[in-house]
Amino acid sequence: xxxxxxxxxxxxxxxxxxxxxxxxxxxxxxxxxxxxxxxxxxxxxxxxxxxxxxxxxxxxxxxxxxxxxxxxxxxxxxxxxxxxxxxxxxxxxxxxxxxxxxxxxxxxxxxxxxxxxxxxxxxxxxxxxxxxxxxxxxxxxxxxxxxxxxxxxxxxxxxxxxxxxxxxxxxxxxxxxxxxxxxxxxxxxxxxxxxxxxxxxxxxxxxxxxxxxxxxxxxxxxxxxxxxxxxxxxxxxxxxxxxxxxxxxxxxxxxxxxxxxxxxxxxxxxxxxxxxxxxxxxxxxxxxxxxxxxxxxxxxxxxxxxxxxx
Amino acid sequence: xxxxxxxxxxxxxxxxxxxxxxxxxxxxxxxxxxxxxxxxxxxxxxxxxxxxxxxxxxxxxxxxxxxxxxxxxxxxxxxxxxxxxxxxxxxxxxxxxxxxxxxxxxxxxxxxxxxxxxxxxxxxxxxxxxxxxxxxxxxxxxxxxxxxxxxxxxxxxxxxxxxxxxxxxxxxxxxxxxxxxxxxxxxxxxxxxxxxxxxxxxxxxxxxxxxxxxxxxxxxxxxxxxxxxxxxx
Numbered sequence: 001x002x003x004x005x006x007x008x009x010x011x012x013x014x015x016x017x018x019x020x021x022x023x024x025x026x027x028x029x030x031x032x033x034x035x036x037x038x039x040x041x042x043x044x045x046x047x048x049x050x051x052x053x054x055x056x057x058x059x060x061x062x063x064x065x066x067x068x069x070x071x072x073x074x075x076x077x078x079x080x081x082x083x084x085x086x087x088x089x090x091x092x093x094x095x096x097x098x099x100x101x102x103x104x105x106x107x108x109x110x111x112x113x114x115x116x117x118x119x120x121x122x123x124x125x126x127x128x129x130x131x132x133x134x135x136x137x138x139x140x141x142x143x144x145x146x147x148x149x150x151x152x153x154x155x156x157x158x159x160x161x162x163x164x165x166x167x168x169x170x171x172x173x174x175x176x177x178x179x180x181x182x183x184x185x186x187x188x189x190x191x192x193x194x195x196x197x198x199x200x201x202x203x204x205x206x207x208x209x210x211x212x213x214x215x216x217x218x219x220x221x222x223x224x225x226x227x228x229x230x231x232x233x234x235x236x237x238x239x240x241x242x243x244x245x246x247x248x249x250x251x252x253x254x255x256x257x258x259x260x261x262x263x264x265x266x267x268x269x270x271x272x273x274x275x276x277x278x279x280x281x282x283x284x285x286x287x288x289x290x291x292x293x294x295x296x297x298x299x300x301x302x303x304x305x306x307x308x309x310x
Numbered sequence: 311x312x313x314x315x316x317x318x319x320x321x322x323x324x325x326x327x328x329x330x331x332x333x334x335x336x337x338x339x340x341x342x343x344x345x346x347x348x349x350x351x352x353x354x355x356x357x358x359x360x361x362x363x364x365x366x367x368x369x370x371x372x373x374x375x376x377x378x379x380x381x382x383x384x385x386x387x388x389x390x391x392x393x394x395x396x397x398x399x400x401x402x403x404x405x406x407x408x409x410x411x412x413x414x415x416x417x418x419x420x421x422x423x424x425x426x427x428x429x430x431x432x433x434x435x436x437x438x439x440x441x442x443x444x445x446x447x448x449x450x451x452x453x454x455x456x457x458x459x460x461x462x463x464x465x466x467x468x469x470x471x472x473x474x475x476x477x478x479x480x481x482x483x484x485x486x487x488x489x490x491x492x493x494x495x496x497x498x499x500x501x502x503x504x505x506x507x508x509x510x511x512x513x514x515x516x517x518x519x520x521x522x523x524x525x526x527x528x529x530x531x532x533x534x535x536x537x538x539x540x541x542x543x
Contacts, residue, residue, distance in 0.1 A: 156412050163409045166398035169360050173392070174410040175384035175460055 007135045011203055013243040014135075014142040015196050020223040020235035021149050022192030027221075028230030029158060030185035031165025033090050036097030037220045039077070040190045042212025044070040044197025046104060049116040049207045054109075059122040059202065067194045074190015075183055082179045085168070097214050104209035115208035119201055138199050145192060150232055152188075161185060165230075226267055228274030237275055311336045311495055312357070312464060317366035319352045319519075326352040328519035329366070334464070334512075337493040339486075341506040341527075344516035350499035351393055353516070354466050357497070358390045359383050370464065385413055387463030391470055395453035399442035403433050406441055406452055410459040419459070426455040429485060447478040454485065465489065466497045471505065483509060507531060 023037045047066035051057040057065070080092040104110045111117075121128045122137065129137060152158055160181045163171035168178050201207050223242045228234025245263060249256045271278035312334040319327035327349040334340045342350045355361045357368055359380035368376045375383055389410075398406050407426065411419035427434035430451040436444065441452060450470060457465055467486070471479040483505050489496060490509060500506035507513060507527040515523040515530075523530065 156408075159405060159409050159412065162401050162405065163398055166400060167396055169380070170392060170396045170398065171409070172380035173358050173360065173384055173390045174456060175381050175413040176409060177379070177381045 004131055007131050009244065009247055011135050011138050011199075013240050014138045015200050015203075016220070016223060016239035016243050017142055017236050018145045018192055018196040018199070019220050020227065020239040021145055021232075022189045022196065023220050024224050024229065024231075024235045025149065025152070025161075025192070026185050026189040027224060028235075029152075029161040029165065030181060031161075031168075032182060032185055033086070034093040034189075035090050035217050035221060036093035036095070036100075036214075037189070037193060038212045038214070038216035039093075039097045039100040040070050040074050040193035041197040041200070041216065041220075042100055042104065042207075042209075043073050043190075044194030045201035045207045045212065046110060046116070046197075047194070048198045048201050049119050050110075052120055052202075053116050053118055059120055063122075063195075063198055066198045067191055070194020070197065071187050071191035074193070075187040077190070078183050078186025082182060094214065094217075097212075097217050101209050101213050104212070110209075111207075113209060115206055115211075117206045119205045119207070121202055121205065134203055138203070141195065141199060145195070146232075146236070153232060157181075157184060222264060224274075226264065226274055228276030228278075228280075231274070231276040231280075234274050234276035241275075311371060312497070313367075313369040314353075314357065315367040315369070317353065317356055317368065318364040319349070319356050319361055320364040325364075325519055327356065327363075330516070330519075330521055331366075332512075332514055332521065332524065334495060334497060336495055338511045339490050339496040339498060339509060340512045340514065341498045341500055341510035342514045342516055343500055343503045343506050345501070348516040349519040350516055351468055352519075354390065354468050354497065354499050358388060358466060360390075384460060387461050388466065389457040389460050389462040389464070390466040391450075391453045391457045391468060393468040393472065395446075395449040397441035397444070397449050397452045397456065400440060402438050402440055403444070403452055404437045406456050407459045410456045414461050422459045426458050429458075429488070430455050447474055447481075450474060450478075450482065454482075458489075462494070464495045464497065466499075468499050469501060470498075471500065471502045479505065 019037070019041060022040070023034065026032045026034050026037070044066050047069040048062045051062035051065055052059060077093075077096050080089070080096070084092055104115075105113055121134060123129065160171070160176045161184075163174065163176050164178055164181050164185075171181075172178050197212075200211075204211075219242060223238035224235045225238070226241055227236065227238025246256060246260050249259050252259050267275070273281055314333070315331050317327055317330045318325065330349070330353055332340065342353065344350055352361060356363045359375070359378060359382075363376060366376070367374060370383070370386060370388060373386070375386070375388075378386075398409065401409070407423060408419075411422060414422070432448060433451055433455055436448065441449065444452060454467070454470065457467075470482050470486075474482065479502065486496065486498070486509050498506060498510065507530070510527050513523075513525060513527050513530055514521045
């Protein structure tokens, strides 16, 4: 395995971590199920591609602007969520994904099916990042995003998201403005997915509409669900698994995707709460196996208490 | 404090509330009693903003709130204990309360938390426990505590005694009596007519979406005919 190959897989893993964390804010925190998250990823990538290639802007201002644009569009695309809930919201977000990809595909300004080529790598003091430096750069961004999401998890904003996810009517009746919190969730998710899009686009140096199509949204959702919806660590683990598993399975050649699919199905079958959720369940007794374990610990603790009391 | 004028709530072609009018002064407790399907919950939900009225007017503290969103009503001081308690199941007891306390300043929130933990010591013992792991009675206590922690001026309670064992029902009504002594304005929908009449200042009897009787509890209790026909006691 060459270093470049290792670095590429690492960069994709880290970008996917950011993507999974951003979708987790929508689904796991605020309970707004989106199946069109690749749209925000694409908006970040295309915004940066247009700003740097077509408008000749430098990477750093393009980074700020592209993240801002995807956050803003995330906010606007969050508007359907104010009117629809649950199944209808899922359908609306799928629609958003198709519309965004169609715009990339059919509007000439976005390069059509041939995409936009020649995106620059970021540079500092005239030195363009090498693959190794770029991997470090993405690593730093991943740390920043993990820190931000962790910080968010301990704020009142997260409490509002939790209430919204649990019961929208009950949340509204204790003063949580569901439109406001939904917009916050879509904007933050859009910002972070836009950042992931920017990092991806400038690593690949090309963007094509298919890179952001509906199956990509399903892939991001898979990362969140496999790792554990609503947890901080779960999406990180899910992103690593979904990125690395197809690479590990390369030996299986034509059967690679079949085995990959089966592993995912079996994981969900035996760990319906995702990896982190199931481990938590085992520890705190939320799953049948965990309940047995907790009861056993209680029995032992009770017996020891009786012995100590005697 | 609260005026409801000719309130109508419809679900498609079905009329759940048909021209209901009543008023509630500060510090009063109004009990709405009636059988299942009489329109009690729909009336309360319309006041909280959880269902849209077909027609009519709701005025709270002199402000027309008929078309106001529920969260804005909550900020104004209307708070509801919904039917079935509906705590935020995957959040801890303390988180359930903190959500409701987000709209008041920190010092006030701290004072209110202490107050509700004094009202419900059992919740204080289960602060870190997930709401879904609480018993039915504890969930109901949490729902009341959550409604009290916010900037509450009018407390709406929908069937707080539903599904609870008699000892807990008595406990709930003791809490209601205490809140009444503390001059909190309350609107109570109850099927447990006997208990509701013991604590209420005014009573409305609902049947088929309309108020068929209203008055002071004693006036209603004095008439054997009314007791048999409407109150079922």
